[in-house]
Amino acid sequence: MRNIGILGAMAQEIDEVKALLTEKTTVKIANREFVVGKIGNVRCVVAFSKWGKVAATITATLLIQEFAVTDLLFIGTAGALADGLKVGDIVISKRLVQHDLDARPIIPRFELPLLNRVYIDSDPDLTELAGRAVGNLIERGVEDMVGEEAVKDFNLAPKLYFGDIASGDQFINSDEKRNEILSLLPDVQCVEMEGAAVAQVCLEFGTPFTVIRTISDTADHNARIDFGKFIVEVANAYSRAIVGEIMRLV
Numbered sequence: 001m002r003n004i005g006i007l008g009a010m011a012q013e014i015d016e017v018k019a020l021l022t023e024k025t026t027v028k029i030a031n032r033e034f035v036v037g038k039i040g041n042v043r044c045v046v047a048f049s050k051w052g053k054v055a056a057t058i059t060a061t062l063l064i065q066e067f068a069v070t071d072l073l074f075i076g077t078a079g080a081l082a083d084g085l086k087v088g089d090i091v092i093s094k095r096l097v098q099h100d101l102d103a104r105p106i107i108p109r110f111e112l113p114l115l116n117r118v119y120i121d122s123d124p125d126l127t128e129l130a131g132r133a134v135g136n137l138i139e140r141g142v143e144d145m146v147g148e149e150a151v152k153d154f155n156l157a158p159k160l161y162f163g164d165i166a167s168g169d170q171f172i173n174s175d176e177k178r179n180e181i182l183s184l185l186p187d188v189q190c191v192e193m194e195g196a197a198v199a200q201v202c203l204e205f206g207t208p209f210t211v212i213r214t215i216s217d218t219a220d221h222n223a224r225i226d227f228g229k230f231i232v233e234v235a236n237a238y239s240r241a242i243v244g245e246i247m248r249l250v
Contacts, residue, residue, distance in 0.1 A: 073209070
């Protein structure tokens, strides 16, 4: 039986996902709350990853070891790196990389110690499933996800992208840092703080995963939106709609 773990990068981004659960119970482990239940007919466990690579690694490991999840979805916001990405667009991972990992001269920059690789591939079936879900939602109209007021406030006209996502324990908010990452990892679409660490956990446990990120800013000094409002009115609503549609398609 499928048992899907769902991680949110921020607590506010998964409030509405938790609201989808029925027959739910809450389990507390290591200062984390795991909400167990069903979305439709699918068993799910929903948790806030906490911020950063180490915290997210702990949460992902607990999902796999304590709750025996068969698949893992990570959902949240990210800063755009690739040209053309706009606030409200959605990026689904093809590969994950840790942009702040540098153990030179022992091993090449970005290479995962002892794993002899730079990138971790998302599960193709889970990624395709997430893509179908997001595509369905965009086709129906973003107003159905967030309402007309939020569409106007944030000028939302979302597009779906598949590509590389970079993670690091840094908040990227300057042209200098954005350009540095792109010069070294030119295929990266967006940047965040947890996905690649969760990917490494899933790789080593053999757990299928994918990462779904909503663009909340452009990862440079020009990005100035009401982030708190965006999380509550857009990212949270996106999460509910995307997870709900994925469970409908499973």
